[in-house]
Amino acid sequence: MLKAASLIYAIFIALLIGILCYSIVLMFSVQLNIDNHFDTKQDLLNNNRSAVEYFKAHYQEMDAKTSVTIFPQANNIETSFEISPWGLFKKVKISSFIKKDSISQIFLTGERHISSSPAIYLRDNDTELKISGKTEIQGDLYISDYGLKKTTITGNSGFYEPIFHGNIFKSEKVLPPVAKYEIKQPEYSELLLLEDIHESFVINAFDKKTKIIEANGILENIELKGNIILRSQDTLTIMPSAHMEDIIIEAPKVIFTAGTQGSAQVFSTHEILVGENVKLFYPSILVVNSNDFPTGRKNVTIGKNSIVEGAILLYGDGIVDEEKNKIILEIDSMVTGDIYCDGMCSIYGKIRGSVFTSSFLHKTEITEYKNLIFNGTVLSTEVPDFFFQVPLMDRFKSMEPLIIKKV
Template identity: 40%
Template sequence: MLKAASLYYSVFFLLIVGVFCYLILNSYTFFLRMDDYYDMQDRMLLNNQSAVAYAEQYYSDLDNQSEKIFFSDYNIKTRFIKRKWGYFEKLEINSIFKKDTLSQCFLTGKKQISNMPALYLRNNNENLNLSGNTFINGDIYIPELGIKNIEINSCGVNNFSRSRHNGKIYTSKKNLPRVNEVNLEYSENWIYSKIENFKHNEILNSFRNVTKVVLVEGYLRNYIIKGNIIIKSNDTLHIDSSTYLEDVILDAPKVVFHSNFRGNAQVFAKNGVVLENNTKLKYPSIIVSKSDETSELIFNNQSSFSGLIYFQTLGLSQVDRNTLIIEENATIEGNIYCEGNLFLKGKVLGSVFTSSLQYKNNEFGYENLICGGEIFSNPQEKKNFFFQLDYLENFNSSQALLLKQI
């Protein structure tokens, strides 16, 4: 009986040892697999980083669904997918190894060339008039009559010599440099819904999903809206400061951002856009206004905008229908293309292309005048920040700029 019990215990002990050894072997194999997995993830991440650098350098050569292998030893396929997203393009980079895929998605634009002017004023056979504490830093293209300093008491500085320009002067042409039209294109696949159909005040949609088109009438309050979403309105759209927007597109006849709003967006509004006091449209934002009707873009006191403004009309005969007003203490960080009348009292860090410069006080209106405004072209610390219009005549850029990862 004792021998049988000893045999039983021996078998049981051997079984425990076997199970333990099996677990050790399995754990070892598991950790080897995990080590291989994370090693491959590191390689795929390195592959994606190489793909990002390649895309920045050769973006114009990339066709949709282009494929490339950067490291032949690993046999990781890299796929580039380009799609329009408002003014921008979305660039999706996928590193693929067997059944594993590592993806990154970016908003892309055109990197600004180094010789962009501070100001390009259409040649209307008049002087460029400067008054008050006006300062322009950078090369300028102006009518051949050149710069004239004038004194206007309402500018706040009686000594007109305070106005100054630092840079080269070139003669502009009768028309602004031509540029490709900017149009909002809806994708073939999208999901439509009214804002009331969402049960929660947070609407998120990945750029790898189908675009959501959300209909809003009147006011947009107490919402957080991010990602692959187009907000559409058939009437003036009011964006309250309680709403936060990120990477979305706004499509409405007119858009008004109420005081203290913060966020970024691409705004397509043919009849105009208003930024009320202390409003901030952050990088990278776009404002596009193109209409055969009267249109106004107004940047009120302490408002700021970071991105690109494209204000187009249907020809020189309709320039007076477009008005762009940048009030005192308002700041534009980026580039402006204005086929209309520009009233510049605030500050622009970037480049200004405009058909006309205007100034009005309580008594008179003045042509080709900047009173107290400032323009700083291509600040050194912003050299990898600015992006510009596609195919801007004589100032065209072919290099891509990855604006942000989305």
């Protein structure tokens, strides 16, 4: 009886020891798997960071079309690059993967602003550039052989001396060309009507299908963020209660009412009107480009005390429609970035960047002065290092890529 009981106890103790040993082996195995998992994740992360540098080095070879480039790396890790246009930027998804593990990052990219970009490039239209009043220009000028003249407008600017610091070079008869763009239907998208959206927030990640929202008239009481294209067939008025981040807006005419804030790429066929005290944060782009309207007139206006951080582009047909195209910066407005105007530009605010224009215009109640800057400020020396550049196609083209932001 005693021997049988001892045998049972021995078996029980052996079973406990077996369970304990198995638990130790299992815990060790789990810990090893966890360590391997974290090691793999770290390898993927390191690979993905290296892939970002690879993209920068091969930026010029990768055009803004959907494409995939895969190359094997150490530890059997592979990396893919998916490149597609997002307005005037490139959207780049960089993925590193091994078996079932992967890690991805998505960036908006462009071209880095070059330090040699001029303060002003004025097309050689066989007249001098005149500056008056409190005008200040810091940076190089490209103008006609008629040169630069400081002048006084009777009754307005006699108490001020305009300031210019920089070098003067000869400009060409045409503006430096900019890259053409074409807004295409995304390959994967879903169409929504703004009137059917009842949420106050619509946030769409850039690794999801693009949401195309058809609007009609007024945008208000909503936040739109990410991979979203907002379209309107008529004038679109954006109210201060609407907030945007990284979206694309397409409409014949876009109006930002006083106090509106956000960031967006805006593509208009007719006019963009930025009201007073509006803030369009980096990286915002305002683009007007069309020949479809009967009048052929295209305009961009930046209202008093408003801020635009990014770029403004107004496309035209050179001398053919130069006087029909206008960009106006009102008093105390500020643009950080580049302005490209294939038309006439009126500057009464401040530009921290470069201006490429066919002509300048100053208007009073009784007359107008061509190729005159009155009380305007252009400082090409104050462009932040992290800013992108308008996609120019000749001597001012940047060859260095810029990761604008992670999205």
